[in-house]
Each structure stands twice: as structure tokens, then as C-alpha cells.
Amino acid sequence: MEFVRYIMDTILSEDELKNCVFAVVANKQDIDGAMSETLLWKQLNLIAISKTRPCAIFGTSAMNGTGLFEVLEWILDSISKLSLDEKRDDDKNIGHKDGVKSSIFKKPLRFLKDNLLN
Numbered sequence: 001m002e003f004v005r006y007i008m009d010t011i012l013s014e015d016e017l018k019n020c021v022f023a024v025v026a027n028k029q030d031i032d033g034a035m036s037e038t039l040l041w042k043q044l045n046l047i048a049i050s051k052t053r054p055c056a057i058f059g060t061s062a063m064n065g066t067g068l069f070e071v072l073e074w075i076l077d078s079i080s081k082l083s084l085d086e087k088r089d090d091d092k093n094i095g096h097k098d099g100v101k102s103s104i105f106k107k108p109l110r111f112l113k114d115n116l117l118n
Contacts, residue, residue: 008044021079024046024055029066030064037057037058044057054082
């Protein structure tokens with residue numbers, strides 16, 4: 001788990017990802033002995049990550065589809081909220097340093113919501 005934390009910290013420290021949401025997908029929850037979401041939250045120290053960006057963990061099972069739509073829905077909602085915050089900043093002429101504009105999310109969000117989440 002220490003190696004996973006190291007990789008997460010390395011990836012999340014990249015400037016290009018500083019405004020990104022972070023979702024942990026705990027797959028294989030249908031298997032006996034799978035690590036619980038609570039234990040993963042503690043082991044990965046997600047409390048620290050959640051202080052700097054939207055962060056969540058989801059127990060899933062790709063075999064039966066449990067939790068998969070919840071992950072997508074949370075990611076889409078979180079990106080939408082960040083996009084709205086960004087739009088407010090743009091309206092105030094503040095903007096984000098990385099230059100990402102909320103409009104880049106509109107088409108993919110609309111497609112995913114219309115085709116996958118309904």
C-alpha cells in the first residue's frame with residue numbers, strides 16, 4: 001500500500017492535475033475478503049487528498065456492475081461543479097492558471113449524462 005500511496009502522491013503533485021477530482025475505484029467488492037472502502041480510505045490517506053480536491057472512494061464490482069454508475073455520476077457531477085466554479089471565476093475575470101475553460105466539459109458531460117446515466 002505504501003507504493004500505491006507514493007504513486008498517488010507523485011501523480012497528484014503534477015501541476016496539470018492540481019484542479020482535478022480524484023476517485024478511487026475499489027473493484028472486486030463481490031469477492032470475500034476484499035478490502036473495505038473504509039480501510040482503503042485510511043490506508044491511502046485519502047483524508048489528506050480530500051482537503052485539496054474533491055475526492056471519493058467507491059466500492060464496485062465489474063462482474064455485476066455494482067457501483068460503476070455511481071462512480072461515473074460522481075465524477076461528472078464533481079467536474080460540473082468545478083466547471084461552474086471556473087465559469088464564475090471567468091465571469092469575475094479571475095480565471096484558472098492552467099487555462100482550462102469550462103466549455104471543454106460541456107459536450108462530454110452531456111453525452112455521458114444522456115447516454116450512460118439515464
